[in-house]
Amino acid sequence: MALVGVSGRRAGCYCLRAVRSLPFCSPLQVPALQLHISKTAMGACQKDFESAVNQVKLLKKDPGNEVKLKLYALYKQATEGACNTPKPGLFDLINKAKWDAWNALGNLPKETARQNYVDLVSGLRSSSDSSSQVKPEADKKRAGYDTLVITSEDCITKIMLNRPAKKNALTTQMYREIMLALEAASKDDSTITVFTGNGDYYSSGNDLTNFTDIPPGGIEEKAKNSAILLRDFVDCFIDFPKPLVAVVNGPAVGISVTILGLFDLVYASDRATFHTPFSHLGQTPEGCSSYTFPKIMGPAKAVEMLIFGKKLTAGEAYAQGLVTEVFPDSTFQKEVWTRLKAYSKLPQNAMHISKQIIRNHEKEKLHAINAEESRILQERWLSDECMNAVMDFFSRKAKL
Numbered sequence: 181m182a183l184v185g186v187s188g189r190r191a192g193c194y195c196l197r198a199v200r201s202l203p204f205c206s207p208l209q210v211p212a213l214q215l216h217i218s219k220t221a222m223g224a225c226q227k228d229f230e231s232a233v234n235q236v237k238l239l240k241k242d243p244g245n246e247v248k249l250k251l252y253a254l255y256k257q258a259t260e261g262a263c264n265t266p267k268p269g270l271f272d273l274i275n276k277a278k279w280d281a282w283n284a285l286g287n288l289p290k291e292t293a294r295q296n297y298v299d300l301v302s303g304l305r306s307s308s309d310s311s312s313q314v315k316p317e318a319d320k321k322r323a324g325y326d327t328l329v330i331t332s333e334d335c336i337t338k339i340m341l342n343r344p345a346k347k348n349a350l351t352t353q354m355y356r357e358i359m360l361a362l363e364a365a366s367k368d369d370s371t372i373t374v375f376t377g378n379g380d381y382y383s384s385g386n387d388l389t390n391f392t393d394i395p396p397g398g399i400e401e402k403a404k405n406s407a408i409l410l411r412d413f414v415d416c417f418i419d420f421p422k423p424l425v426a427v428v429n430g431p432a433v434g435i436s437v438t439i440l441g442l443f444d445l446v447y448a449s450d451r452a453t454f455h456t457p458f459s460h461l462g463q464t465p466e467g468c469s470s471y472t473f474p475k476i477m478g479p480a481k482a483v484e485m486l487i488f489g490k491k492l493t494a495g496e497a498y499a500q501g502l503v504t505e506v507f508p509d510s511t512f513q514k515e516v517w518t519r520l521k522a523y524s525k526l527p528q529n530a531m532h533i534s535k536q537i538i539r540n541h542e543k544e545k546l547h548a549i550n551a552e553e554s555r556i557l558q559e560r561w562l563s564d565e566c567m568n569a570v571m572d573f574f575s576r577k578a579k580l
């Protein structure tokens with residue numbers, strides 16, 4: 181904690197959980213929702229934040245200056261709001277770095293900053309804890325990722341989604357880190373790349389709080405930026421040059437399901453489920469699933485999933501061709517990794533060239549579909565249907 185000291189000063193915050201979670205929530209919609217927020221919820225939020233502030237002091241491992249700057253900035257934003265102090269002089273390097281980090285948060289609402297702080301600390305704790313969650317060996321773990329654990333062993337690069345407390349919901353930071361991880365994996369000396377999730381979920385899909393930090397350009401700019409991010413993210417999967425394997429350790433929702441149509445192998449635990457509740461959320465398919473799903477499972481079954489949001493068991497997903505093989509949960513990890521280790525010893529160039537031949541038939545088409553799906557979602561995110569569906573979800577705290 182050398183560079184950024186985080187003070188334990190109490191934060192007088194409110195838990196606007198429902199409000200912070202809305203996509204493109206307009207100022208007009210906020211007061212009505214605030215009425216639903218109970219004093220209990222406000223207390224819980226304050227408690228989470230205070231507890232996270234205390235947990236930071238107990239971290240066993242120094243998280244590095246970059247993370248400490250993030251913690252500092254989020255703490256200041258959560259407790260004081262937007263940066264309100266004069267910029268330190270050019271040679272006051274430490275204070276300038278801290279000021280820059282805080283100032284970069286712009287007008288991020290206090291409650292979002294508080295939640296991001298809690299999430300960040302939770303990620304730091306779960307990656308350093310020795311509890312029931314997977315603990316990668318330190319010497320194999322790739323540094324520089326806050327939301328992923330990346331390891332390379334036996335010619336396999338494993339990218340593990342690492343927000344177990346939030347069911348591995350994908351934040352914008354996570355989309356960006358996944359893109360960086362794929363770029364690195366495409367160049368490393370591994371033969372295959374594997375995606376999996378830490379904890380009981382594979383992933384609960386897009387983090388529904390992603391759209392709360394509205395930039396100065398307003399909700400239209402936010403929708404535009406999100407569509408660009410989505411398009412770039414899916415493009416990385418379309419272009420990935422090596423065999424890509426999903427080890428689906430538990431339930432999968434939304435974009436974590438649709439993107440499976442771009443993987444080469446999908447191994448699932450019999451605990452896994454596959455759910456794309458787009459209509460329920462006023463949204464539409466992405467990840468090229470409007471093309472890959474009908475192609476994989478036929479139009480009738482694809483419609484059940486993509487339009488009517490039918491949740492599939494692992495067995496059903498296997499029967500429909502989305503999953504390569506299902507394993508009993510009790511032996512899932514052992515069986516899958518034994519299989520993958522054997523595959524990773526196959527001649528690397530032959531595997532990579534075969535993947536290229538297969539993918540090249542439709543690469544251009546996939547890019548065009550991705551662009552179109554992202555464009556349509558950009559409009560959907562601004563629709564009343566989408567706003568109302570997600571507002572309903574959070575105000576009722578309904579489960580899928």
Ligand SMILES: CCCCCC/C=C/C(=O)SCCNC(=O)CCNC(=O)[C@H](O)C(C)(C)COP(=O)(O)OP(=O)(O)OC[C@H]1O[C@@H](n2cnc3c(N)ncnc32)[C@H](O)[C@@H]1OP(=O)(O)O
Pocket residue numbers: 345346347349350352355384385386387388389390406407409410433434435436457458461463466578579580
């Ligand atoms: C750049 C943008 C690209 C966008 C691409 C478009 C992508 C679209 C999609 O992916 S649509 C799918 C979106 N996902 C959902 O709608 C899932 C919402 N979550 C749930 O329904 C449930 O949480 C659950 C069924 C996944 C799990 O239920 P349960 O087992 O009861 O656990 P909890 O609900 O208590 O969850 C624990 C904790 O995690 C938080 N959380 C879970 N999923 C999400 C999520 N997707 N977004 C935000 N937060 C999520 C949940 O709120 C709990 O937090 P808490 O402990 O209460 O603070």
